[in-house]
Amino acid sequence: MAVTAQRLAPTPRAHPAPSARTVVATLLGATLVLKAGGFAFDFLGYYVGAAHGTTAAGTALTLFGVGWCVGQAVCGAMTDRWGPRTTLTLWMGISALACLALAMFRALPALLAVALLLGFTMESQRPVISAEIHERVTSEGGRTRVQSWMYWVTNVGVSVSGGLGGYLAHSHGYRMLFVLNGAACLVVAAIARRVLSPRRPVHTSGSRQLAYRQVLADPRLRWITAAAVGAMICAYGLISVLPLTMSADGLPPTTYGTAMIANAAAVLVLSPPLTRFLVGRDDSVRYPIAPILAAGSLILGAAMGFAALQHTSIGYTVAAVVMVPGEICYSVAVGAFVATAAPHAAAGRYQAVLSGAAALASLTPLGIALALNTGGRPLVAGLLATSALLAALSCRPLARALHAPRFPSPPVDVATLRA
Template sequence: MATTDTLILNTPRQSTPRAAVWVLIGSSLLIKAAGFAWDFLGYFVSDSLGHGTTVAGAALTCFGIGWCAGLTMAGALTDRFGKRAALTWLMALSSLACFALAVAESMPALLVVSFFLGMTMEIHRPAVSATINDAIDSEAGRTRAQSWLYWASNFGIAICAALGGYLAQHSGYRLLFVINGLACLIFAAIAHRALAPRNLTPCEGASAATYREVFADPALRWIALVAVCGMTCAWGLVSVLPLLMTADNLPPTAYGLVMIANTVTVLALTPPLTRLLVGAGETPKYPIVPTLAVGCGVLGLGVSGAALQHTTIGYALAAGLMVPGEIALSVALAGYISAYAPRHATGRYQAVLSGANAVASLPPLGVALALNAGGRPLVAALLLGTAVVAIVSCRRLHRALPVAAPEISLSSVAPAGNPARSKS
């Protein structure tokens, strides 16, 4: 049988399962709103400390590598020790990384801290997703909750950009990192209070999945490839646009306006598009694979079109047109976790798909080389080609998905089988 770690009302302080979901979604908004260490790392290293863009680029690369490693660790810890323990200890570790960044100055120290900062900044996602899957019975309900998590994260990012710029100008970067660390500690305390400890029997402990078993699922491998390609297009907003707008001699304020246009569109369109794609019933209105393919196609067209722009208005329009693709991609990935992630491996499944976001954050160097070698047409062609790879891979994903989600666990699946989410 698959492991199920339930939320038990041991004490009056613990929330009901559904209430815990909203508490964690709100806490995720807090973490994103105070995510200054993530957003201002490059500025701090290059401008405030005077190390220049090369060291800043190296720090961001270390951050991305740590991001991949941290999600792998977070998924394993969530599945093995439960959501409460994972969130409490991992968010406390994240706070230490933020405090360390506030005192680091030398290049070696900054590179090490950047790695651990990346390792801890997104480690709450597997545990939050596992809480959603355990607390909500219907597949559509779980998908809607995951979509609200996406909306909350974007709302927090918008707050972070506006508030962080003001605080950095008036109080310096180090205060930002201290605030970020305190927010992580608050999240750890909330998780410890809201979630019940895991009741793990010896039999359940022995059935914990490994990443080798998880990657034996061909559907997960294909959707991970699609996610990497789709996220690469989505990350074009922060990896491609700054390079192109700098080449057009547009000021940083122009890039800020473009990001505001994208974020406002995300906040406005996420609720109605989620209702359209998921519906109000017990099962999602539209299948996962077509939604995923359409989302990647829209992202590819939007970011490749952005590569050919030269004005602030043009970039802003392209950034806004990408939003329906971002939402469709998010809804489809959430739907996959809701329908096909086994209860005792939800953390690892979410870590794999969140890791696609981390992998997609690494290509800026390749984009810069393509821009120098072939100019904007080459950059646009590469980005559009990435979206085409995602769309073609969706066909293989469709073949790999089971017709229905059987009630089986990973331990009962042959190496080439398709594990599905088991119901308690």
């Protein structure tokens, strides 16, 4: 009978590897799930501010940004060394635990510690997915298109999170939002385990990994990072300036939800035609990257400077809609840069540096809170406009660097690889 059972047992079949199109589409869907369920960051300021005041809320958001800065650097190196699957699965699991901790703790020191941990892990999908795009998509034009879609999905998800979360928080409280955020992180971890390869293919000697010291030697990356910091200070005003100013106006979370829903609707309507205008049918950017980024920065600065001066739900909603073309210009420019400029073996590090720019921009809530308390809304609006102007000015040397000879990859020795 034992022999018969062996003969009748079905032979295990190896599951075919998913296609590049399937993997990329799945990762875009995972990004949407993570961002649409990203209530912890969107409502961290509201949650801490309601219990401990505006300055404490600004401190929590700033600590989130500190963790984000450090986490992006570590995650980018881990992605290039250990591969996307291990990195994303591990970090999403830790992020889920941090979300649950945020729902449990009330004391300010504990909340600040959790905010730091959330920042360290929550944005790990950025360098991971960018590295996977480089691995799966062979053409630079295709990478540009996919990178643009990734930023589009991110913007939609953030807007959905703010809109849906505002109404859920009003009805059920903030803690349920954080539990849902933890569940979203676990879903993304499961997706990573399912669709990503267990390890990155071994690179040839001509495509060895670059250390951060070598990556930052690229003047193109330095200048676009400088521009990205200024632009993202304005872009992240949607989830840092608005909660603080709305709280000062005594407006409920539903007001924030309305503004975020309007932002999401504008992203859905404007992204396809504007992206098609900027990116041709052959997946090549029709216009130089630097002017697109400069225009996006100025639009973001104007919109958020306007938002800082508002006191009504209508005013905040208009600002959230006006900023959308700036978001699209930024996403196309940065996506095209990563797709065309990042060396194959350093895609994770290049994306980590640019994500670190967004992380640096997220350090501003404490400064915004202090500016509100000292100089009022005109000072906040002036600081945002100045940030956008500096970002636009950084695009001039960026344009020169992009037209210079292509950045050479220096020789890599054993000591460098261990750095």
